[in-house]
Amino acid sequence: HMPLKKSSSPTEFRLYFGPMDxxxxxxxxxTFTNEVTGYNPQFIQAQSxxxxxxxxxEPFAKFLFLIMNxxxxxxxxxxxxxxxxxxxxxxxxxxxxxxxxxxxxxxxEFGPQLKKLxxxxxxxxxxxxMEMMQFYKQHKINPLGGCIPLVIQMPFLFGxxxxxxxxxxxxxxxxxxxx
Numbered sequence: 739h740m741p742l743k744k745s746s747s748p749t750e751f752r753l754y755f756g757p758m759d760x761x762x763x764x765x766x767x768x769t770f771t772n773e774v775t776g777y778n779p780q781f782i783q784a785q786s787x788x789x790x791x792x793x794x795x796e797p798f799a800k801f802l803f804l805i806m807n808x809x810x811x812x813x814x815x816x817x818x819x820x821x822x823x824x825x826x827x828x829x830x831x832x833x834x835x836x837x838x839x840x841x842x843x844x845x846x847e848f849g850p851q852l853k854k855l856x857x858x859x860x861x862x863x864x865x866x867x868m869e870m871m872q873f874y875k876q877h878k879i880n881p882l883g884g885c886i887p888l889v890i891q892m893p894f895l896f897g898x899x900x901x902x903x904x905x906x907x908x909x910x911x912x913x914x915x916x917x
Contacts, residue, residue, distance in 0.1 A: 798897025817913035834887035841883030
């Protein structure tokens with residue numbers, strides 16, 4: 739069932755069963771590189787972040803892993819590195835969070851007036867919708883203003899999840915080294 743051409747010569751396979759770690763991949767690639775034939779297994783390219791949204795989260799996970807490695811170089815603790823990464827991520831996302839909160843508070847402020855508009859035009863939903871759109875325009879309210887910042891943050895959150903789920907050095911690591 740394998741999609742290979744049939745031939746009389748034996749087919750060789752090289753399989754790797756082990757952790758998806760960059761240093762190990764480099765050693766395996768160096769070990770099995772054949773300079774005469776130019777063969778290189780390129781296991782280093784095999785590392786990937788799996789999941790439904792990996793095409794979105796993978797670049798963000800790689801970026802966050804780079805930052806986490808910098809923190810690890812300073813703290814020598816994966817636990818502190820994750821805490822520092824979380825703090826940096828929250829600081830990066832603060833403008834988006836503030837935007838979302840301001841928009842939500844503005845919608846809550848005008849909530850009773852919007853409720854009155856809906857009750858006034860209960861029998862004609864089309865007219866109620868038109869009046870609500872006019873109300874939004876008049877008071878410069880964006881009904882999706884609270885959602886847009888969350889959508890922008892999602893790739894970072896997916897990236898953080900993938901990073902913590904699939905990073906080999908974190909497995910079995912103690913919070914404080916030596917404990």
